[in-house]
Amino acid sequence: MNSQDDKVKKLSDYKTPDYTVDSVYLTVELSDSKTKVWSKLDIKKKTKEMNAPIILDANSLTFISVKMDGKILDNNEYQVTENYLKILKGKDVCVLEIENYIDPASNKTLEGLYKSGDMFCTQNEPEGFRRITYYIDRPDVMATFTTKIIANKKLYPVLLSNGNLIEKGDLNKELHFAVWHDPFRKPSYLYALVAGDLGVIKGEYLTRSKRLIDLRIYCDKGNESRCHFALESLKKAMKWDEDTFGLEYDLDIFMIVAVDSFNMGAMENKGLNIFNSSLVLADAKTATDLQFQRIEGVVGHEYFHNYTGNRITCRDWFQLTLKEGLTVFRDQEFSSDMNFRGVQRIQDVEALRELQFPEDQGPTKHPIKPSSYIEINNFYTPTIYDKGSEVIRMVHTLLGKDGFRRGMDKYFELFDGQAVTTNDFIHAMSVANNNYDFSQFEQTWYHRAGTPKLEIKSSFDEGKGEFRIFIRQLLESNELPFHMPYRIGLVDESGCDLDIKKDFVEIKEKENEFVFKNIKRKPYLSLNRDFSAPVISLHEYSHLDSYSLFKLDSNPFSRYEIGRKIAANLVLDYLNNHDAVIPHDYIEAWKEVLMDKRVDPATKALLISMPSESYVHQLLEVVSYQEVFDGLNHVKKTLAQTHQNELMDLYEQLKDDEQYQFIPKQVGRRDLKSEVLSYLMSLEDNNIFAKCYEDFENAKNMTDEYMTFHLLVHSNSNKRPMAIEKFYNRWSKDNLVLMKWLSAQASSPHADTLDRLNKIIASTDYDKTVPNMIRAIHRTFGRNYIHFHHPSGLGYKFIADAIIDIDTFNPSMSSALSKLFGDFKRVPAENRVIMGKEIYRISKIPKISKNTYEIISKILS
Ligand SMILES: [Zn+2]
Incomplete structure (x- = not known):
């Protein structure tokens, strides 16, 4: 190199x-x-x-x-x-x-x-x-x-x-x-x-000072009817920014253009946003709930940049999180107000932990404000964006809603029309709030890479009625401790929260102790509610305490979190001993959650789901990918076997003939239906396969169609080849839906996955110059852990071949794919040899781009 x-x-x-x-x-x-x-x-x-x-x-x-x-x-x-x-x-x-x-x-x-x-x-x-x-x-x-x-x-x-x-x-x-x-x-x-030669749909928005703004969405001709949802999302975002931050649009016209070949998701150019078409075009027939949700969020995100990014911009690219962390925070808040807040929060944290936590543990880790780079394109990362947003969220929690708004007003008063730094932002927040002291906060969160860990212990003195919590930050010897808000709850046996005055404690020291008085009975301890700080909380729960919290906790995030922990621990037990018994109490607790009528379907879908493979990988020093996959399946299948009747009844109840609408209530119901069916499909029962195929054929919207299709492609059903062919014949002329067909196959655990992908790449459907296609095939495959890390090494070779080819014409895409090799130091020894060969092969590209060079050299170092 x-x-x-x-x-x-x-x-x-x-x-x-x-x-x-x-x-x-x-x-x-x-x-x-x-x-x-x-x-x-x-x-x-x-x-x-x-x-x-x-x-x-x-x-x-x-x-x-x-x-x-x-x-x-x-x-x-x-x-x-x-x-x-x-x-x-x-x-x-x-x-x-x-x-x-x-x-x-x-x-x-x-x-x-x-x-x-x-x-x-x-x-x-x-x-x-x-x-x-x-x-x-x-x-x-x-x-x-x-x-x-x-x-x-x-x-x-x-x-x-x-x-x-x-x-x-x-x-x-x-x-x-x-x-x-x-x-x-x-x-x-x-x-x-x-x-x-573009098609267009037009709309209008009347601002609060009664200026009429001309709104336009441009697309390829023929796609106009699929732009209406994006237009409505734009109007909602404009209204939300006026109501929440007092920010009104400033030009006479706002335009969005949908483009097929685009490296990013979308771009906030002043008055003329350019979007990847996958984030504009949607109707019930061709887009899933998830896509509608993403469109609403991204349209909001780019629009919000008009102030946080465009009117006040970054002084230099090291400040990227100034505009991105803040604007992600704003779009997450917008989505929370448009949908179920608790569900949105869980999904946002999940995205952070799937993408940012591994980055923070791997060779390309960096603080939200990096101090150096070779290629700035490599720093459009989950750390800058999503962890950056978590840092802003902590500022919001520490100052409260009104204090944060005062800080934002001050930020615009001081810096509108300028290119500034993250220090300027924190300065505005501070002076608007009685010179709030952010010095420790800023020194740690902006400049240190890695996910902080907290070790948490508690004790209860019944005689004194005192409940104590000890929180220790795990730090290197001389490191300054982080400053963070940490939300906790004390839950009684009926699931009610005890009154503890302030709902978060402020952690500033290496060792912190908090005492709660007048506690009559030992409560259950609910930790890091709403994920108030982006940290890993280490606390040993007894089995029974954790099952009780799983059944009772009033905070959706913490309840979800304890469910993850229990299931992940069962997978770790499985890794140690394949015959480990899954406790009966857990199986029953899971059923109580499944049948709990007080929980809305959207939250329930999340509560009953299994943790992701990546969640479990993060708990291991050396990862055996196939074993983790098998362990998760084992737990899932055991739950499904025991509660097959309940699952089947629930699945039938959740079906209905309502006209498709993207509204939170319907989305939640479809999410739960999908989750329940995925449990049933884990049973590998021919009757259930047949039912899934029937529902696939009769689906009236893309959410139902893709959900059943995806499950069939991931199964061993004999209906699988038919489903793949049928979906293709129906949608091969529609670029965006074709991407779904590709990613369902690229993520499948089925044994023929790599063969299928190789055939697709040799076919006329494949166009390597379209980034959406590289994302659907290669990036999806790179997170299909059992195939990517297959001991044959063919998965590594598949991705390395693509990187070497794509690096000659699109370095942004090839370096993004290179990050898939980030697990190099954590793969089992036998994998390391074959993976190392492929990484070395990439490093020898004669005219390697500086984008790919930077990533590969970090992985090798
Ligand atoms: Zn952005």
Whole structure:
């Protein structure tokens, strides 16, 4: 591997830029392989240094010419390389005019300006703008942008950019143009341009100050009818941000464009959001509840960025969590208000633990504010986003709802229109709340990687009526302890919470003790309610206490959590001894939860579910993947065998003929129906297989259709091949539904999984330049642990082959896949040898991208 360590960027090296750009006027004449860009930049010096050169970033540009203040510069007045254009002598104030060509059609990195199908579109975060033109491409350079787009009228009737449309017209018979102006200063990463022959749906939103905003969602023609849910979600998000944070939309128009080839989920470009089509298009026939839920959340997320990200942006990319952690927190709160709060919280924590906790335990772990990187694209991680959101949530808990709102108001009062740091955010929160002391909080949570662990003990003195809780932080010898809110509950035998005044304790010391008085009987201890701190809580419960909490705890998250722990411990017992008996008391407690009429179906679906494989892996030093898989199945099957009749009755009760709607009540019922059927399917009974197939054939919406299809593909039923064929014949022409067909197979434990995937990859259905397809096949397969880690090594080879191929044209995708090898140090010894060979093979890619290099070198180090 060629060393690229000299390219490490460090937070400590941050320097304000020598020059900034006040305004940008771009003219872009679109053509597939030779798009011409004229850029006029009003430049201002910020440094005191005389004659400092002006350095403009570049990537894959063809230079034509540069003028300064109207005069064409001679060769000896500038330098141009692959990575920059350097004007040797700058001025205090000047106008640069630069001309260059780009080649969007052959740009498969999907960064900068590129083609998705017949459409031109852009992705500029973090450093894509330098693939469009020469520019000081860093977030602390904020300018106003005006764009004139020129294109063929017939091929590209729709021409869009940021801001408001100020002019449009024809240039001649063939060409037309549009001029967009964005009055808000922004960094170049928020710049966007779209051109195509697009379908559109339109809507309106009246803001609280009675401004009428034009709302539009653009998509491929024919998909218009599938955009309505996204439009409604957008209106809800606009209203929610006004009601919750007093933030009102600021331009006259807000547009979303759905694009098929997109590396990310969605992008918050000012006034012109660009979305992966999978996060826009949905109707009952083609999308599942989960997709509707994701669309609502992501539409909200990108919209909320208009203030937290766009109006106030990051000073540099080390501050990424400033906008992402805060905006994820905002979208989670939005979703909680739109759906069942308790259920939403469990799902958000589950996502954190599935993706972020393993990252925190593995070779690519980093704090939410990293201090160095080689490729910033590698840091769009669950840590920056989801753990970042948990850190904001702790600020919210410590200050309370009103205190947090005061802090947000102060944040906008102090920093609107600026590029700032996480310290600035914490400063605003502090000064708005009597100078609340966040110093210990900030030093630990922002700068330390890894998931904190708490060891918790309790004691009860009946004579004194005192209940004591001891909480010890497990730290390295000299480490500063974390500061966190930790929510607890004391639960009596009937499931009622004892009154303990404040519902959370503040942990600041290495060793903490909390005493609760006037307690008459020993209560059950409910820990880290609502997952108030993103930590691992270590507490030894007696079996009976844990079963009681599983049956009684009033806090949905803690009740769910204790259920996970019990089931995971049974799997660990199984790993030690395959004949270990599953306690009768647990089997009965599980049944009580299943039959509990007080619990809503959505919560119940979560409570009765088994922990994921990854949850159990995190409890082990060395992971035997097949054994964990078998252990989970063993527990699940035992529960299903014992309670088959109850499960069957419940399944039949949960069916009904209601017209499909994405409303929490219906979603909960479908979730529970799906969970119950998955228990029944674990019995491998031919009658149940037949029932599942019948329900698959009769399904009236995609949630029911995909749920039954998925279970059949994951089973040994003789109906399986028929289901796979039938689903394909029905949906192969629909790109987004085809992805579901692929991921159901890629995640299947069935023995033929890899053969099937290899056949798919050799077929005409496969297009490696579409990231959604790589995600559906390769990323899904990488989390299909028993196959990915199969002792034959074929799973590792399958992913390594893909990485080596994809790295030649889309480094963002190949480095994302490289993270699948993150378990390298935890796989059994025999796997380590074969996995090591594949990682080594990747490291030897002759022109390895710095994206993949950074990940692979961390895994190997
Ligand atoms: Zn975001």
